[in-house]
Amino acid sequence: MVALTSPDFKRRAARALADPQLQKALKRGGSGFHSKRAQAVAALPEFERLREIGRDIKNHALAHLDHYLETFERNVIANGGQVHWCRDAEEARATVLRICREADARTVTKGKSMISEEIGINEHLERNGITPVETDLGEYILQLVDEPPSHIIAPAFHLNREDWEKRFRAAHTDLPKDRVFNERRDIMAEARAKLRQRFLAADVGITGANFLIAETGTSVIVTNEGNGDLTQTLPRVHIALASIEKVVPTLEDCTSLLRLLARSATGQDFSVYTTFSTGVRRAGDLDGPEAYHVVLIDNGRSNMVGTEFGEMLRCIRCAACMNHCPVYGVTGGHAYGWVYPGPMGSVLTPSLVGVDKAGHLPNASTFCGRCESVCPVKIPLPKMMRHWREREFERHLTPSTIRNGLGVWAFFAKRPSLYRAASRLGMGALALLGRGRGRFRSLPLAGGWTRGRDLPAPEPGGTFMARYAAQQRHR
Numbered sequence: 001m002v003a004l005t006s007p008d009f010k011r012r013a014a015r016a017l018a019d020p021q022l023q024k025a026l027k028r029g030g031s032g033f034h035s036k037r038a039q040a041v042a043a044l045p046e047f048e049r050l051r052e053i054g055r056d057i058k059n060h061a062l063a064h065l066d067h068y069l070e071t072f073e074r075n076v077i078a079n080g081g082q083v084h085w086c087r088d089a090e091e092a093r094a095t096v097l098r099i100c101r102e103a104d105a106r107t108v109t110k111g112k113s114m115i116s117e118e119i120g121i122n123e124h125l126e127r128n129g130i131t132p133v134e135t136d137l138g139e140y141i142l143q144l145v146d147e148p149p150s151h152i153i154a155p156a157f158h159l160n161r162e163d164w165e166k167r168f169r170a171a172h173t174d175l176p177k178d179r180v181f182n183e184r185r186d187i188m189a190e191a192r193a194k195l196r197q198r199f200l201a202a203d204v205g206i207t208g209a210n211f212l213i214a215e216t217g218t219s220v221i222v223t224n225e226g227n228g229d230l231t232q233t234l235p236r237v238h239i240a241l242a243s244i245e246k247v248v249p250t251l252e253d254c255t256s257l258l259r260l261l262a263r264s265a266t267g268q269d270f271s272v273y274t275t276f277s278t279g280v281r282r283a284g285d286l287d288g289p290e291a292y293h294v295v296l297i298d299n300g301r302s303n304m305v306g307t308e309f310g311e312m313l314r315c316i317r318c319a320a321c322m323n324h325c326p327v328y329g330v331t332g333g334h335a336y337g338w339v340y341p342g343p344m345g346s347v348l349t350p351s352l353v354g355v356d357k358a359g360h361l362p363n364a365s366t367f368c369g370r371c372e373s374v375c376p377v378k379i380p381l382p383k384m385m386r387h388w389r390e391r392e393f394e395r396h397l398t399p400s401t402i403r404n405g406l407g408v409w410a411f412f413a414k415r416p417s418l419y420r421a422a423s424r425l426g427m428g429a430l431a432l433l434g435r436g437r438g439r440f441r442s443l444p445l446a447g448g449w450t451r452g453r454d455l456p457a458p459e460p461g462g463t464f465m466a467r468y469a470a471q472q473r474h475r
């Protein structure tokens with residue numbers, strides 16, 4: 001598994017907030033995702049019902065995971081393919097490398113796949129003399145400049161058009177100086193020209209899988225660029241990397257989830273390309289690989305089944321939660337330090353790498369609940385983040401200032417009359433100090449708040465409890 005970079009979310013978030021280019025990119029990208037999803041949802045009256053269906057399909061598949069994975073394997077074999085069961089990232093990397101070596105591969109094309117980031121397959125192939133080439137436009141540019149993705153469906157979400165041009169000029173040294181990149185299509189044309197040769201030269205194509213269909217032994221990918229199709233049909237060998245929770249029972253279940261996925265992700269009714277791969281090329285087929293391998297990866301997921309984090313396995317990687325998260329909206333994905341950013345990452349990352357390494361992530365939340373309200377499979381993300389915060393506290397991983405602060409608060413909270421007296425006293429003192437100014441620009445013990453915003457001084461009229469009691473008396 002790729003190591004979690006330093007658990008210092010705060011430091012990386014502060015850097016992101018001070019980066020005007022990044023802020024511009026986040027603002028532009030975020031609002032586009034919001035409005036497109038809202039329009040798509042408004043245009044489908046049964047969307048809420050569809051969410052319930054999606055939730056139930058995934059719950060059923062997870063409750064019978066062993067059965068559906070074995071059914072999937074049987075059907076892959078029946079169609080001439082092979083399934084490789086991998087307990088962890090190391091086994092998955094070794095399996096992919098072995099398949100590539102057996103195919104005598106020197107170049108491998110890749111479709112976008114978060115599980116491939118999770119297991120660090122590119123670095124492993126490179127270390128072993130095999131060149132992986134990312135073919136998704138965003139992933140391609142990030143590979144050129146050696147940057148990780150910052151979003152699960154728009155990997156180069158953090159870049160503006162000017163950034164793209166700068167990165168192309170740095171990496172494609174044969175680019176004429178007078179070549180212009182005024183439009184998106186200029187960028188596409190440059191990438192396409194370079195990638196075409198790579199597609200034709202590749203020995204192996206690696207894709208992820210949005211879904212695995214048990215009843216047919218099919219892996220399914222969705223893209224908007226068509227690069228996934230070229231990746232899996234042109235080379236002799238196709239490897240589909242998939243984590244175990246991607247399996248669904250039937251083709252019909254898959255189509256229900258596809259309707260949710262595209263609308264929640266990009267606001268499309270359907271993604272431009274939805275490709276079903278079943279087995280190897282048959283006699284008479286116009287294209288398709290000679291060998292079809294599905295690498296099934298657990299990497300900590302089976303430990304989540306049946307726990308308070310099991311519902312996270314319903315995730316269909318649509319990114320709606322991060323697109324609507326006020327924290328992600330200003331920090332971007334790199335602040336999260338690992339593969340999965342935003343609210344889904346704040347739950348999934350500690351589940352996969354441990355709360356000791358990633359316990360800080362569930363704290364990067366306002367608990368506004370927007371993530372849960374837009375999740376197409378109704379994952380209770382805030383509830384699970386709260387569970388992680390409890391675990392972090394129980395294990396004494398929380399900073400001592402927070403622990404002590406909570407300890408003091410708990411002392412008073414357990415003694416209501418003392419609590420009321422103390423809050424009256426505190427409020428009176430704050431009202432006195434803030435008299436005439438109306439707000440505080442700085443305040444001892446509240447520096448984290450006042451560094452970014454003012455703190456309103458309390459208004460006369462007493463504490464909430466005092467006002468409530470007075471209201472009850474006058475009823």
Ligand code: SF4
Nearest residue numbers: 315316318319321375
């Ligand atoms: S948690 Fe829900 S909203 Fe977030 S990526 Fe997964 S399915 Fe989408």
